[in-house]
Amino acid sequence: MLHPGTAPLTGPRRSLRGGAPTVAGSSAARLLRLEEEHAARNYAPLPVVIATGEGAWVTDVDGRRYLDCLAAYSAVNFGHSNPRLVAAAKAQLDRITLTSRAFHHDLLGPFVTELADLAGKDMVLPMNTGAEAVETGIKVARAWGYRVKGVRPDAANIVVFGGNFHGRTTTIVGFSDDPDARDGFGPFAPGFRTVPFGDAVAAAAAIDEDTVAVLVEPIQGEAGVIVPPEDFLPELRRICTDRHVLLIADEVQSGLGRVGETFACSSWGVVPDVYLLGKALGGGILPVSAVVANRDVLGVIRPGEHGSTFGGNPLACAVGLEVIRMLATGEPQRRARELGERLLGRLSGLVGHGVTAVRGRGLWAGVDIDPEVGTGRELAERMLRRGILVKDTHGATIRLAPPLVVEAADLDWAVDELAAALVPPAG
Numbered sequence: 001m002l003h004p005g006t007a008p009l010t011g012p013r014r015s016l017r018g019g020a021p022t023v024a025g026s027s028a029a030r031l032l033r034l035e036e037e038h039a040a041r042n043y044a045p046l047p048v049v050i051a052t053g054e055g056a057w058v059t060d061v062d063g064r065r066y067l068d069c070l071a072a073y074s075a076v077n078f079g080h081s082n083p084r085l086v087a088a089a090k091a092q093l094d095r096i097t098l099t100s101r102a103f104h105h106d107l108l109g110p111f112v113t114e115l116a117d118l119a120g121k122d123m124v125l126p127m128n129t130g131a132e133a134v135e136t137g138i139k140v141a142r143a144w145g146y147r148v149k150g151v152r153p154d155a156a157n158i159v160v161f162g163g164n165f166h167g168r169t170t171t172i173v174g175f176s177d178d179p180d181a182r183d184g185f186g187p188f189a190p191g192f193r194t195v196p197f198g199d200a201v202a203a204a205a206a207i208d209e210d211t212v213a214v215l216v217e218p219i220q221g222e223a224g225v226i227v228p229p230e231d232f233l234p235e236l237r238r239i240c241t242d243r244h245v246l247l248i249a250d251e252v253q254s255g256l257g258r259v260g261e262t263f264a265c266s267s268w269g270v271v272p273d274v275y276l277l278g279k280a281l282g283g284g285i286l287p288v289s290a291v292v293a294n295r296d297v298l299g300v301i302r303p304g305e306h307g308s309t310f311g312g313n314p315l316a317c318a319v320g321l322e323v324i325r326m327l328a329t330g331e332p333q334r335r336a337r338e339l340g341e342r343l344l345g346r347l348s349g350l351v352g353h354g355v356t357a358v359r360g361r362g363l364w365a366g367v368d369i370d371p372e373v374g375t376g377r378e379l380a381e382r383m384l385r386r387g388i389l390v391k392d393t394h395g396a397t398i399r400l401a402p403p404l405v406v407e408a409a410d411l412d413w414a415v416d417e418l419a420a421a422l423v424p425p426a427g
């Protein structure tokens with residue numbers, strides 16, 4: 001059944017898209033068996049084995065096409081096999097890929113200069129994964145606390161928020177409140193205080209003379225695309241300035257175009273002291289992350305105190321530079337804004353028709369599924385059979401975050417298919 005506000009099911013490239021995967025007997029079956037035998041079970045992926053990708057579409061090993069509405073958790077903001085990014089990577093492969101930071105190389109200077117410029121800050125500390133950027137942010141904040149703010153040795157604390165997701169290291173999961181992320185992995189590093197997300201008053205109350213930072217995702221992605229109250233981030237900014245505490249924005253997922261701005265903080269007019277970046281900074285090609293801040297903060301780190309063998313490598317810088325130059329045009333952000341308005345508008349038409357709530361900003365939506373029509377996982381499986389890749393989170397929510405290069409017509413088609421998938425199978 002079609003719901004009000006949805007177009008008929010005339011999706012583009014319908015003839016080319018997925019259809020029901022029949023894994024048994026295909027080459028996918030053998031590949032799934034290999035993973036089952038030898039890959040640690042730290043994920044529970046949907047049963048699709050992807051072989052190639054282009055733009056917002058991927059193709060599986062049996063030639064079926066799917067619209068990618070996850071975009072590797074926004075690491076693929078610029079689309080699969082983005083020609084500009086692939087060309088930059090290929091050109092650099094023929095030059096040099098790794099020098100270590102024991103020596104200088106000719107792309108680090110341009111990379112840190114242009115990234116600092118994009119963020120309106122002085123300095124960049126390059127790392128690889130998002131979790132490493134968060135860990136680096138924690139170390140920088142503690143060093144700043146002891147060396148600049150004058151916090152007592154080993155007494156520093158950092159205020160974090162309930163429902164947070166900042167990565168998977170033992171320190172980071174220690175201040176998660178998700179039992180799956182945390183339980184069974186202690187003991188954990190001390191020095192973190194959790195207050196409810198969206199509650200600036202609670203954050204202010206948790207700050208004392210030993211507080212060095214407030215660490216926040218401007219929009220909580222893994223928690224289900226939770227957008228805070230309008231005054232939350234501006235209030236946090238004011239509190240951190242008043243109390244001489246660093247505001248650290250984890251923009252690993254929310255940053256670099258996804259919400260229609262270069263940084264999600266900007267959509268509330270907020271400038272944090274420290275940006276943590278990752279995911280899309282590597283253009284979907286390799287892991288590239290960074291901590292970006294002014295000299296009075298990042299300048300506290302001295303030679304030998306922190307590093308990474310691969311951090312800031314020539315290949316990462318070549319791809320990262322191209323990402324920064326694409327963002328500097330404003331075009332990805334504009335697309336996210338315009339397409340996001342369209343997506344959120346159409347999704348809100350589903351509320352009351354198998355959907356209980358829709359949240360989002362830019363081209364990033366969390367859709368709460370009415371338990372009557374199925375779990376988030378069941379919806380993701382139904383969408384897979386319809387040729388669309390989505391990811392469920394926390395049981396009843398699915399996330400939509402297609403590459404920012406997605407075509408409007410493909411997006412409309414995906415929402416139509418979601419509307420159809422929300423009708424429980426007969427019987």
Ligand SMILES: *Cc1c(COP(=O)(O)O)cnc(C)c1O
Pocket residue numbers: 073128129130131132134165166167168217221222250251252253254278279
């Ligand atoms: C994904 C993510 C991280 C961790 O990034 P990895 O590259 O997976 O280590 C950190 N913070 C946020 C907000 C994220 O979404």
